[in-house]
Amino acid sequence: MIVWNHFPQGEHRTQCPICQRRDKSLGVSVFSHESAVAHCFRCGYVETRRPQRELTPAEREAYKRRMDAMRQQHDAEQRERQAAAASIAAVRWAAAKPVQAHPYLERKAVMAHGLRLEGDMLLIPLRDSAGTLMSLQTIAADGTKRFVPGGRTRGCYHAIGRPAGRLVVAEGYATGATIHEDTGQAVAVAFNAGNLLPVAQALRGKYPGMELVIAADDDWQTDGNPGLTAARKAAQEVGALLAVPDFAGLDRGPKDSDFNDLRRLAQKEAAV
Ligand SMILES: [Zn+2]
Numbered sequence: 207m208i209v210w211n212h213f214p215q216g217e218h219r220t221q222c223p224i225c226q227r228r229d230k231s232l233g234v235s236v237f238s239h240e241s242a243v244a245h246c247f248r249c250g251y252v253e254t255r256r257p258q259r260e261l262t263p264a265e266r267e268a269y270k271r272r273m274d275a276m277r278q279q280h281d282a283e284q285r286e287r288q289a290a291a292a293s294i295a296a297v298r299w300a301a302a303k304p305v306q307a308h309p310y311l312e313r314k315a316v317m318a319h320g321l322r323l324e325g326d327m328l329l330i331p332l333r334d335s336a337g338t339l340m341s342l343q344t345i346a347a348d349g350t351k352r353f354v355p356g357g358r359t360r361g362c363y364h365a366i367g368r369p370a371g372r373l374v375v376a377e378g379y380a381t382g383a384t385i386h387e388d389t390g391q392a393v394a395v396a397f398n399a400g401n402l403l404p405v406a407q408a409l410r411g412k413y414p415g416m417e418l419v420i421a422a423d424d425d426w427q428t429d430g431n432p433g434l435t436a437a438r439k440a441a442q443e444v445g446a447l448l449a450v451p452d453f454a455g456l457d458r459g460p461k462d463s464d465f466n467d468l469r470r471l472a473q474k475e476a477a478v
Pocket residue numbers: 222223224225226227231246247248249250251
């Protein structure tokens with residue numbers, strides 16, 4: 207993926223070809239014309255360039271030392287960025303107002319559970335399992351969602367309700383709010399499919415004896431069904447139950463994938 211010849215010997219920073227963040231998250235260290243390593247401190251992508259021949263033991267040792275140093279430097283940078291983002295999140299959260307109403311909540315027909323308002327944007331806090339605010343998700347009136355740039359999301363979640371024996375992990379806020387409102391169960395919102403497993407692991411560590419349920423988004427029209435695949439994997443890894451929305455008998459559209467969509471369709475059906 208990386209065109210090594212673009213980089214002379216030395217240290218470089220550039221855009222990552224995998225996650226393609228706009229910031230220069232890819233560190234490239236070129237040791238010689240035949241030996242180099244690149245590492246993205248955002249997505250963790252690593253690519254190396256090694257000589258065709260066997261490395262000598264000394265070369266191998268030097269290579270490993272450089273890799274370790276580079277990883278440490280990138281990890282330190284990431285922690286710094288996350289700390290800065292957490293400070294920004296705390297200031298914005300403290301200044302935000304209570305939610306009276308919001309177009310997104312109206313459209314999804316869910317209530318505000320622990321949310322705040324910043325101008326016309328909904329703020330949803332992301333906390334680690336110790337309860338420390340790490341980032342915010344903003345939802346604009348048109349439904350556009352963003353996180354605080356550089357903030358940590360991995361393993362962080364938004365908690366709705368207090369767990370009593372059982373805890374449900376869902377992808378999005380509207381889905382989680384729907385599940386909480388309809389079942390009374392406590393819910394952790396993981397924000398995206400890729401974060402289901404890290405959140406489930408964090409919750410398993412915090413609540414060893416808790417019954418965990420992973421509520422899947424069934425992305426039935428997307429190749430590989432990323433929502434269901436990630437939910438199944440998370441459930442298997444932490445010993446959780448898996449809940450999948452059952453659209454049988456409903457007039458399901460291509461974008462109907464989650465428990466909020468299911469509720470909307472079921473209510474429509476009941477009203478006919
Ligand atoms: Zn990347």
